[in-house]
Amino acid sequence: MSELINDQLYDGPDEHGHFGVYGGIFVGETLMPALDELNRVYAKLKQDKAFWEEFHNDLAHYVGRPSPLYHAKGMTKALGGAQIYLKREDLNHTGAHKVNNTIGQALLAKAMGKTRIIAETGAGQHGVATATVAARLGLECHVFMGSEDTKRQAANVYRMKLLGATVVEVDSGSKTLKDAMNEAMRDWATNVDTTYYIIGTVAGPHPYPMLVRDFQSVIGQETKQQSLEQCGRLPDSLVACVGGGSNAIGLFYPFLKDEAVKMIGVEAGGLGLDTGKHAAPLNTGAPGVLHGNRTYLMNDDDGQILETHSVSAGLDYPGVGPEHSWLKDIKRAEYTAVTDAEALDAFRFLTSHEGIIPALESSHAIAYAIKTAPELPEDHLMVINLSGRGDKDMHTIAEIDGINV
Amino acid sequence: MSRIENCFKQLKSQDKKAFIPYLTAGDPNLNTSLNLMHALVKAGADIIELGFPFSDPSSDGPVIQWAVERSLAQHTTLKDVLTLVKDFRKEDQNTPVVLMGYLNPIECMGYQRFAEDAEEAGVDGVLVVDMPPEESQELLQVIHRSKLDCIFLVAPTTNESRAKQICELSSGYVYYVSLKGVTGASHLDIDSVRINANRLKSYCELPIGIGFGIKDAETATKLGELADAIVVGSALVNLIAELEDKHEYSREELFEHISLMADMRTALDDN
Numbered sequence: 001m002s003e004l005i006n007d008q009l010y011d012g013p014d015e016h017g018h019f020g021v022y023g024g025i026f027v028g029e030t031l032m033p034a035l036d037e038l039n040r041v042y043a044k045l046k047q048d049k050a051f052w053e054e055f056h057n058d059l060a061h062y063v064g065r066p067s068p069l070y071h072a073k074g075m076t077k078a079l080g081g082a083q084i085y086l087k088r089e090d091l092n093h094t095g096a097h098k099v100n101n102t103i104g105q106a107l108l109a110k111a112m113g114k115t116r117i118i119a120e121t122g123a124g125q126h127g128v129a130t131a132t133v134a135a136r137l138g139l140e141c142h143v144f145m146g147s148e149d150t151k152r153q154a155a156n157v158y159r160m161k162l163l164g165a166t167v168v169e170v171d172s173g174s175k176t177l178k179d180a181m182n183e184a185m186r187d188w189a190t191n192v193d194t195t196y197y198i199i200g201t202v203a204g205p206h207p208y209p210m211l212v213r214d215f216q217s218v219i220g221q222e223t224k225q226q227s228l229e230q231c232g233r234l235p236d237s238l239v240a241c242v243g244g245g246s247n248a249i250g251l252f253y254p255f256l257k258d259e260a261v262k263m264i265g266v267e268a269g270g271l272g273l274d275t276g277k278h279a280a281p282l283n284t285g286a287p288g289v290l291h292g293n294r295t296y297l298m299n300d301d302d303g304q305i306l307e308t309h310s311v312s313a314g315l316d317y318p319g320v321g322p323e324h325s326w327l328k329d330i331k332r333a334e335y336t337a338v339t340d341a342e343a344l345d346a347f348r349f350l351t352s353h354e355g356i357i358p359a360l361e362s363s364h365a366i367a368y369a370i371k372t373a374p375e376l377p378e379d380h381l382m383v384i385n386l387s388g389r390g391d392k393d394m395h396t397i398a399e400i401d402g403i404n405v
Numbered sequence: 406m407s408r409i410e411n412c413f414k415q416l417k418s419q420d421k422k423a424f425i426p427y428l429t430a431g432d433p434n435l436n437t438s439l440n441l442m443h444a445l446v447k448a449g450a451d452i453i454e455l456g457f458p459f460s461d462p463s464s465d466g467p468v469i470q471w472a473v474e475r476s477l478a479q480h481t482t483l484k485d486v487l488t489l490v491k492d493f494r495k496e497d498q499n500t501p502v503v504l505m506g507y508l509n510p511i512e513c514m515g516y517q518r519f520a521e522d523a524e525e526a527g528v529d530g531v532l533v534v535d536m537p538p539e540e541s542q543e544l545l546q547v548i549h550r551s552k553l554d555c556i557f558l559v560a561p562t563t564n565e566s567r568a569k570q571i572c573e574l575s576s577g578y579v580y581y582v583s584l585k586g587v588t589g590a591s592h593l594d595i596d597s598v599r600i601n602a603n604r605l606k607s608y609c610e611l612p613i614g615i616g617f618g619i620k621d622a623e624t625a626t627k628l629g630e631l632a633d634a635i636v637v638g639s640a641l642v643n644l645i646a647e648l649e650d651k652h653e654y655s656r657e658e659l660f661e662h663i664s665l666m667a668d669m670r671t672a673l674d675d676n
Binding site: 016024025026027028029030031032033034172173178179181182185186189190191192193287288289290291292297299301302303304305 | 458459460461462463464465466467470474477482483484507508509510511512513514534535536537539540557558559560561562563564567571582585586587590
C-alpha cells in the first residue's frame, strides 16, 4: 500500500465527506444547512480537549469502559487453532457497543442546544442506547422502528418506553431498518430547528460516518493497548460483524496503518448469498446512493433498493457505511458473509463453551472464527468484536427451539 | 431557447403564472399516467413534473410514498417513465416535462445514457431531490452537454450565499420549498414564504416556482402572488389515489376527476 493511501486512510474523509468515491452528502436541501452546522460544531469540538475528557469520563463511569479483552480459552481449545480474544462490548451499559456513539452524539446535541432527539433503530440496541442518554440528559426522544422489527424485538421496544422514549412504528416499505431511517430523515426535515438526529451507524450523510467512527474507535484504541499489555504485540487479525458497520469500523480504524493486522468484516449471509435473501451488499452489491451517502447497496437493475433478510435485525440493512466500501475497494479490509444457520450455531457454541450469550449480530463474527480459526497456527492472535449481548434475542432463539418464553 | 424558458416567457408576456402539477409515473399504471398528463394540460398545466419512482423516498410525505409504492407494485422503471414521455410527445410537443425523483435510479442507468435517452424522449428538465449542488458536478457536466435543464431546490433553511449559488447552478426555474418538512405537509406559513420568496427574487434571475403544502385554490392564489409558478403535488396525487389500476379511464373522465386542478388554474389566473 502506498504512503498516499495510508495518509488518506488516516485523514479520511475529505472535507466533503468522501472516502474515495464513497460517502458525501445526498439529502434534500432542507437538511443541508443542518448538516453544515453539525459539521462545523463537530470540527470545533474535535479539537476541544474538554469535550473528549467529558466523553471519556462518561464512558468510564456511565458505560463501564474500558471493556475487557478476554482470552476465550474454551473456544480456543475447542477450535484448536488461533488464540481467540473477545472484545467485550457486550458488557457495556445497555448491552452493546451502540452506547459509545450515543454518549458522544448526545454531547454534540447538548453543545448545539437541541432539545429533542430522534433516532432510527433495527434490533433496538441503538434505540435503547439513544433513549438511555436522552433520559439521562432530560431530552425528548422519538425512536423510529420498522413494524417488522418491533415485533421481533418487543423487549427492546418496552425498554425504550420505560426510558421515556416514544417509539414510532414505521409501516412503509419493507418495515425494517431502512424504512425507519427514511422516516427519521422526514422527521428531521420537519423539526430541524429543535431536533438532533442521532444516527446509529457509520452511514448517512457526512459528517455522520466520520463522527460515529470517531466515537466508536474507542473500541480499537482500547484493543490496541490491551493487546500490547496482555500479549506483548498487536493482533494478527480483527473480526467484526458488519450491518451498517459501526462496531467493525470502531475496531478497525485505529489499526488501519498497522498493515500487518488483517481485518475481516462479516456480513449477514441470511439464507445464502445465492438465494438473494441476505443482507450482504459488500459481497454482492454495487455502488449507489441511499440515505445520504454513496456506498455499496443491494438494489435491482432499476436502482430500487431490495428487501433484505437476516435472522439478526441489526444486520438487516441493504447498505453499509461508505468507509467500508472504500476499505473493500483498496483491499485494506476483506468482507465475507456467514449464513443465518452458521450464526445460530455460533450463538450456541459461544454460549456453551464460554458461558457468554452473544447477540445474533455478533454471532456472525463468532461464526467466521469457528470456520477459520482451526486452520490458523496457535500463535495467531485473533480479536473478535463481541459487539453485543444476546438477551434481546431470547425470543428469537426460543421461537426457533419451539419454546414459548 | 429551451421549452421551459419559452414557456415562462410566453406566460410573462400574458402576465400569467405557471401552473405545475406533479404526478408519479405509473400510479396507478402507465396508461392512466399518459391520459392524466393530457388531462392536466387540458386543465391548464403549463409544465408537468413527472415523478419517477424510488423505493426509499425520504423527502416525501405519506401521500407520495404511497403513490411510489403503487407505481413500484406495477414494476415501473425509469426506462418506462422515459417511454411514457415519448408517448406523451406524440400528441403534445409544447408542454415541458420535468422528471423529478431520487438519484439512485439515474446512477443505475448511468448519467450519460440517462441524459441522452431523456433528451431523446422529449424530457425538458431534471430535478433530483437528494442531489444537492455539492454532489452535482458529474451529472451537471453531462446535462450541460444536452438540452436538459437542471432544477435545484432552495429551502427555508437555505442561507443567502448558498441560495445564490443554487440559482447560478440552476436552469429553467428554481424550486422554492415552502416549508421545513416533507411533501404534502400542512403547516404552511404564508407570511414567512412571502419574506423568503421576495428575498430570493431579489437576486435570482430565473423564474421561481413554489411548492410543498399547496392543497386548494385559495392557497394557490396566495402563493401565486409570490412567485412565477406554483407546484401542486400531494393534492393531485391524493385524487389519483382514488383511481383503480385495473380500470381504463378516458381523458374526459380523468379531467372530471381532477377538476380541482382546473379550479386551481382558474384561481391562479383570477388573481
